[in-house]
Amino acid sequence: MKRKLNSDIFLVQCVFLLAITGISILLYTIFMPVYYEYVKDKQIIQAYSDIGEIDLAELEEKDYVMFANYENENLSFYIADEDMNPVYVTKNSDSEKHAITRNIVRKLDAFSRKPEIIRSNGKLLETAKYRGIMNQSEKDYYIVIKDIAAGRKSITMAEIFYLSMFVLMMIPGSIFMIFFWKQRLKSLEQLISVSEQITDGNFSVQVQEKGRYEEFNQLSACINEMSRRLQEQTGRLEENKKQMLHHNVRQDQMEKRRKDLIANISHELKTPLAVISSQAEMLEYTQDEREYYIASIQEEVTKMSDMVSRLLDHSILEHQMENMIQKKFDMKEVMDYIIGKYEGMIKKKRIHMESFLSEKCYVEGDREYIEQIVSNYMSNALEHTEIGGNIRLTLKNQDHTVRVSVYNEGRPIPKEDMEHIWSGFYRNRKEPRYEKNGFAHAGLGLYIVQSVVTMHNGNYGVDNLASGVEFWFTLPEASDMVE
Template sequence: MKQQKLRASMLLMELMFLLIVVGGSVLLYNMFAPAYYRQQKSRVIEKAYEEVKRMDLSAIGDEEMETLKSYEGQNLTFTIANKEMDPVYTTGSSQDNLYQDERQVHRNIVVYRKFFEKDPKVQFWNARGKETLWLFGRLKQGDERYFVCVKENVQKVYSALFYTEKFLLFVVVFSLLSGCAFMYWQSRRIAKPIEELSGVSQKLTERDFSVRAKNYGTYQEISVLAHNFNMMADEMQDYIQKLESSKDALERFNKMRNDFTANITHELKTPLAVISGQIELLQAMGDKVDQDYYFSSIREEVQKMSDMVGNLLNISSMEHELENVERQRLNLSETVEYMMLKYDALFHKKNLKIASEIEKDCRILGNREYIEQAAGNYIMNAFAHCGEGRHMKISLAKKDGKAVFGVYNDSEPLTDEEKRKIWEKYYQGEEQTGHSGLGLHIVKTVITMHGGTYGVDNRENGVCFWFSLPLV
């Protein structure tokens, strides 16, 4: 089915409505106006005859004359005569022109005497194109009989109607022209925003969610529709952005997961190969080798794998359970001092120069196990990147209502991109140190869930990792 434009359809419907209303009015006027006029005028004539019947025709006074004159003002003509056909009253009668009265009596009564009735009805005559309404009445007052003729020349009225019809034709033409212009403007006014909304919807189907509909304040329905279009576009744009963001995040996660899988596979492969080789050597050589050395080496490789798997389990556990973990008042100063002692032997292994500034009574609300793990990850991360005989500094201080813990070590400064990425899961940087890339992500998770902040700053000749927690 061929589709039509809304504007053309609206214009056509409004034009048809105008033709029906205006043209129909003119048509009905031409068809029924004469008959309606005759009907209404017949009632006036009958009413006038009833008025004449109530008059004393033997002595027509001023009051009766006034009544008759009022009907004559409505285009009626009266001719009243007695049984001798002497004029009693004629329209336009004059005492100076009795002949004219007698002539009118003859023309309207004598000639039509046979039509006079006691109970007359209005008659419509059309003779030689002249249309007339007649009422021939015969009545008796006392001993006197009277003939009353009431008529109207309808043809004169039709002449007036003819000019009225011409004027109505002009009205029709003017109404159609002005109506068409107005309807075109109005239909354009209504159709234009709908066409624009159609363009907006087309853009939305093309996934251009930046387009917005205008606010059409003239029509409430169109304004509401435009508002709904904009809300839908906002929601769809937000949804698409979230999808794209999720997609990018998923792609990054998959890449890191693949990298981690490759790295963890490599890391597990190496200790397994070492363990396998050492076991084969022990089996082959027996007592000829230092068994304690090889057993210690095997335990070391097993511990590496255990630590690696433990990190994976820890990060999974923290992400799912840390929100509900039990927290208590914790003296962070004592915890850090304890950790310094625990790692002392490790520091000596690399002959590191260790400095510390631990402020007393830095008390926080948290879980000792997780806080210690976060601080330990900072220390082990610094230890891994600190060369033989280099400097490390561990600090804890109160600042702005927070306990600020920091670990500094001599190392190359970090780039802005590295500062952003080191907190992500499995990120290992370009050095590929062999670690799983979970340590700093664990710090991020623990500190965030404790309501703290974390970060890293480049310092002179080194890098400082820090986190802060609210004091209690």
């Protein structure tokens, strides 16, 4: 089971505190007695040396001040002349003075002119004594300097105190360390949270880069930069994916149109070929109408040539639509242009023209092709409207799209032809313009409409109304509308 970083930090911190405290107590126990003895020995020797600098026969005020200072450092003094008359004694009671005097008399052999520090039982931290004989003005003085501090007891009590303080400080210290590291690890927790969100695919998240610690700020900046680049890469991948999908859709549509085209061409070429074949056979059996049959054959050849030309136009059209120029423009201007373009024909057929055109209908696309499909709708309406009939043009914004419709009075489109009128080279065989031999020039008008609208991600259609037909198409509204 994996542990959390803050738990390990707390554990390491506690172990570190224990180790530091334990080592400190151990070093204190080992070296403090030695250091204490060294300081006291040096102090006693210095006091003995200072006594040699004063006149013991006649003590002055400054001499008493010196003794008082040393006594504050836990030293006691007993100085007597060679007749055992006290010269200076730390304790002033007569009984104590006499007791000390008797003790010195009993231990005169322990005094030396080159004194050494002697401790009880010969152990460190025991009571230290310094017994010396000092000669001044040909007179001997017996001097006893004693360390009256309980060194061993003092140090032992200090050890107990330090250990108790350590135990007492561990509890609040541990609480403080938990709080301290919890606050410091907030930045790390935020980094973990953001990293998890990035792992889940959310590249828009950011880490604050204004923390207390420069290292965390640098790491946050790196994560933010990584997130930004991943977001850019993901955006480009999504865009490429959309383009590839759109390209595949277009390829499928073009392939379908190609197959439909081949099928239509194959179907339409059968009729003129059959006519040519039958007319050629008739030439073998008759000479009287030879010129008629030759003219008929030439007419069918001309129609087939026209068919091939339109096939080439179809191929060129598809190639050109691959390179459309995308620009934003107002469809109102296009509609006004188309109305002006067909004004002469409208007057010639005495057509009653109505237009309902909204302002600011902006789209984005190839204006030339958009004008072409509106023109195709308009020419188709004029072609199928009787003299004195009605045509209505409508332009409006509708659900984030721009809708264009062209209505004309006339016969409805047969239901069986509704799905086929958008394919190239298709004609309604019931139209009056359809020739007796079963063939009419194939038209690309509505095929161009469906191709251009599809390339612009729009929709198109036709509806049979009560008294006529309405052709329409929609294009996506431009993303940044001009106010």
